Amino acid sequence: MTTRSILLIEDNPDDEALTLRAFKKNKIRNEIVVMRDGAEALAYLLPDSGGGVPLPAVVLLDLNLPKIGGLEVLRRVRADARTALIPVVVLTSSKLEEDILDSYRNGANAYVRKPVNFADFAEAIITLGVFWLLMNEPVPSLGPEGD
Amino acid sequence: MTPLASLPDRTFVALLEAAPDALVCIAGDGRVVLVNAQAERLFGYKREELIGQLVEILIPDAARAVHPEHRAGYVADPQHRPMGAGMPLAGRRRDASTFSAEVTLSAIDTGEGVLLTAAIRDVTAKLATKDLERSSQSLESFVYTVSHDLRAPLRALSGYSGALLEEYGGVLGEEGRGYAERIVAVSEQMGRLIDYLLQLSRISRAELNLQSVDLGGEAAQIAEELQRTEPRRHVCFAIEKPVQALADRRLIRTALQDLLNNAWKFTSGRDDALIEFGTAPSGDAAVCCYVRDNGVGFDPAYAGKLFQPFQRLHPARDFPGDGTGLASVRQIVERHGGQVWAEGAVGAGATFYFTLNGKESA
Numbered sequence: 001m002t003t004r005s006i007l008l009i010e011d012n013p014d015d016e017a018l019t020l021r022a023f024k025k026n027k028i029r030n031e032i033v034v035m036r037d038g039a040e041a042l043a044y045l046l047p048d049s050g051g052g053v054p055l056p057a058v059v060l061l062d063l064n065l066p067k068i069g070g071l072e073v074l075r076r077v078r079a080d081a082r083t084a085l086i087p088v089v090v091l092t093s094s095k096l097e098e099d100i101l102d103s104y105r106n107g108a109n110a111y112v113r114k115p116v117n118f119a120d121f122a123e124a125i126i127t128l129g130v131f132w133l134l135m136n137e138p139v140p141s142l143g144p145e146g147d
Numbered sequence: 148m149t150p151l152a153s154l155p156d157r158t159f160v161a162l163l164e165a166a167p168d169a170l171v172c173i174a175g176d177g178r179v180v181l182v183n184a185q186a187e188r189l190f191g192y193k194r195e196e197l198i199g200q201l202v203e204i205l206i207p208d209a210a211r212a213v214h215p216e217h218r219a220g221y222v223a224d225p226q227h228r229p230m231g232a233g234m235p236l237a238g239r240r241r242d243a244s245t246f247s248a249e250v251t252l253s254a255i256d257t258g259e260g261v262l263l264t265a266a267i268r269d270v271t272a273k274l275a276t277k278d279l280e281r282s283s284q285s286l287e288s289f290v291y292t293v294s295h296d297l298r299a300p301l302r303a304l305s306g307y308s309g310a311l312l313e314e315y316g317g318v319l320g321e322e323g324r325g326y327a328e329r330i331v332a333v334s335e336q337m338g339r340l341i342d343y344l345l346q347l348s349r350i351s352r353a354e355l356n357l358q359s360v361d362l363g364g365e366a367a368q369i370a371e372e373l374q375r376t377e378p379r380r381h382v383c384f385a386i387e388k389p390v391q392a393l394a395d396r397r398l399i400r401t402a403l404q405d406l407l408n409n410a411w412k413f414t415s416g417r418d419d420a421l422i423e424f425g426t427a428p429s430g431d432a433a434v435c436c437y438v439r440d441n442g443v444g445f446d447p448a449y450a451g452k453l454f455q456p457f458q459r460l461h462p463a464r465d466f467p468g469d470g471t472g473l474a475s476v477r478q479i480v481e482r483h484g485g486q487v488w489a490e491g492a493v494g495a496g497a498t499f500y501f502t503l504n505g506k507e508s509a
């Protein structure tokens with residue numbers, strides 16, 4: 001596997017624990033960075049200094065987040081050149097049509113509803129991890145130091 | 148002498164009486180000069196009791212003191228406008244009871260002084276409808292939030308039970324593993340029930356997009372899909388088409404899906420399964436359709452329970468399901484102003500009828 005990280009933006013400690021467990025059980029050893037609300041996530045991805053962070057292979061974004069909601073996080077991530085192209089998967093309990101539409105309208109790359117069943121949940125997480133870490137061709141880095 | 152002395156000819160009075168609202172005309176000094184029958188009815192006064200009185204007699208006690216000042220302000224700058232500028236208004240009846248009112252003011256310059264007309268409408272019922280709309284909206288958002296929030300702990304229940312099974316399965320022993328598996332299963336079941344609640348609340352509030360739909364064509368598509376899910380089953384479909392009806396395509400398709408799934412499920416024991424879709428005499432309704440199968444049927448004594456949510460007439464181990472399909476069929480059909488009922492007998496198949504009225508139910 002590549003060494004790129006996964007950014008998990010999730011406020012529910014149980015979902016966090018079960019997501020981390022699913023990765024670990026399936027030998028995905030990439031770093032999983034966890035942010036527990038929207039403000040924290042934005043401060044991480046878009047530091048005020050204007051610099052960037054090494055971009056994660058994918059952002060797994062919950063919609064229902066404290067402080068700044070998931071959709072707003074998505075909007076701001078898309079509006080900033082540093083993160084505009086980063087893959088974002090919305091991972092949420094909601095299957096409300098408005099939420100799905102709003103997510104795609106604001107530039108989500110995928111929308112996955114968290115299954116209740118533990119095996120289905122684990123499979124969803126693994127599929128996402130494998131796809132975005134292994135199969136997906138990442139965005140070429142555009143900076144002067146890019147190769 | 149009132150400025151109206153020369154006015155009340157027959158046309159004018161007829162116009163006044165024909166107006167849908169209660170009308171009260173007052174002179175510049177605030178005294179009532181004319182009312183119509185609607186005003187008599189609304190306020191409970193006879194007109195001779197009102198003529199010559201200050202209009203404040205019709206204002207509830209709480210607002211009466213400030214009214215003459217407002218009235219004078221309007222006389223100074225009379226423009227046709229609703230009264231109260233967004234404030235809730237009320238009228239006072241003869242028996243001192245009050246009602247919510249909408250009041251529109253206008254002024255006529257008669258040449259002998261200004262004549263003010265107030266058109267008054269009792270909006271008690273309208274406000275009640277608004278309250279109802281608001282509370283049904285907040286119920287919808289409540290159901291949404293609750294169902295959303297309930298899924299998270301369910302995921303945790305299922306997830307940690309699964310972790311127990313995977314990591315401590317050996318320690319748990321067979322019985323322990325059985326318990327953990329049941330926690331997983333019931334969490335999942337509860338997840339489906341929550342989804343169903345969400346669905347019901349959305350069906351009941353969905354805006355119907357009525358268009359001409361070929362119900363037979365939809366049924367045929369669903370039949371094909373069912374056949375693909377279990378290619379080894381041999382089921383004969385007899386589907387009448389086209390059957391045109393005015394309906395919301397998405398909702399009515401969901402209803403047909405539930406009915407045909409049901410027929411598919413309850414004929415699973417037969418190798419000569421027959422599922423029919425067709426039309427029956429519709430009576431007063433625009434169309435009457437049925438879905439008939441030759442499956443296990445049901446005891447007619449319990450027919451009333453069929454359409455209630457979470458009711459099942461067959462053990463889950465024989466025929467899996469939550470008992471939610473027919474309940475949402477009923478809700479969809481009723482949204483279309485139709486009715487649904489069932490006929491059947493144990494071992495003799497079942498027929499589900501529904502009517503549509505080509506319009507949205509009130």
